[in-house]
Structures are given as C-alpha cells and as structure tokens.
Amino acid sequence: NAGVTQTPKFQVLKTGQSMTLQCAQDMNHNSMYWYRQDPGMGLRLIYYSASEGTTDKGEVPNGYNVSRLNKREFSLRLESAAPSQTSVYFCASSAEGQNNQPQHFGDGTRLSIL
C-alpha cells in the first residue's frame, strides 16, 4: 500500500548542481503535483499535471522544470540549484474529475543547497 513514493528522502547539493526529484503513485490518479514547504509559509505549488502529457505552472515555478513521464510518474528538476531552493519538497496526487477528490502526499524530499 505504497501510495505516493518520493526519492531521494534527503539530498545535499552545491550551488549550480542539477538534480531530479522522483515521484511515483500507484493509485491510478490522473493529477499530480509538486509543492515546496518552507517554515512559516505552508505549502506552495510549484507545478502540477492534470493528466498524462500535460503540465502547468503553479505559484512558484521559477528555477524548476517538470516531466510527466507517464500516468504514474512526475519528476521535478532543478537545472542549476540555488540556496533559495533549500526546502522540503512534496509530491501529491489526486483522482481529479470526481467530486473534488483530495490530494494524497508523499513523505517529502529534504533538499539542502550549499
């Protein structure tokens, strides 16, 4: 009963390095999301994908790219990491189109940029 699985759980990068955060869900959900969580600011949406093959910008997309590889997988890429991107990143999924189905979250990736 995995739900939403994120890898890695922890990562430390140097400024300028690139990295891809992986997310997979086994609930056959159509929609997937990437959030960042910073102290005192709650969860902010980076990008989302309403269905396989589509992606859209969220509230804070700058410095990130995403790929909806297939229905199960949605990856987040930092091309040139910056200290301001130090955060906890959460992936979520939901079965949209059915009475506002709630989002289910992974356990997060804790990313530090030095």
Place this chain on the structure above:
Amino acid sequence: GQQLNQSPQSMFIQEGEDVSMNCTSSSIFNTWLWYKQEPGEGPVLLIALYKAGELTSNGRLTAQFGITRKDSFLNISASIPSDVGIYFCAGQKTSGSRLTFGEGTQLTVNP
C-alpha cells in the same frame, strides 16, 4: 499568491484539553480539507468537506464548512500526546483547480 489565514499559528495545551483552530479567506471555496503533518512525513488527510454548513467528524476530530464558504473550523476533543503535529487547512475552488493552503497550526500536547 493567495494564502488562507489560519490561526492560531501555534498552541501549547495539556493532555485532555479540547482544541479549536480555524481558517478564513476573502474568497469562496467549494471544498475545504484538513491535513495533519507529523515530523518527517507528508501531510495526511483528516477530513474533507464538500458542502457549505457541513459538519463532519472523524473520531475525536470535528470540522465544519462555514456557511459563507469563506471559512472552516477544526476541533479536537480530549487531546492526547499523539495529536502533536502541524495541522493545515486547504481550500479548493472548483474540481480540478489548485489547492490553497493555510500556513499551519503547530500543536503541542503536554502529557
């Protein structure tokens, strides 16, 4: 971006006490959700509310969807130490639209 106003930001209570927290917004939402996040984990859905005026319970937790559709409340009765965590409200305007999150309420329960 738009944020929900969630209060209080933190609460320190004794085991056995009841807890109330709320979220307000200047705009209308058609769905309200309440999540709990424990250290090192992602948010876990507690209660989902889909109708104005709706009152829904999940064990010792009760949440209400405000009549104006601009607010929601979460109550926890007879708190226990495992209630510790950060509680987030989230609003959704229409099916398929983005969630807007509150900033969270950090709950500490002293045994």
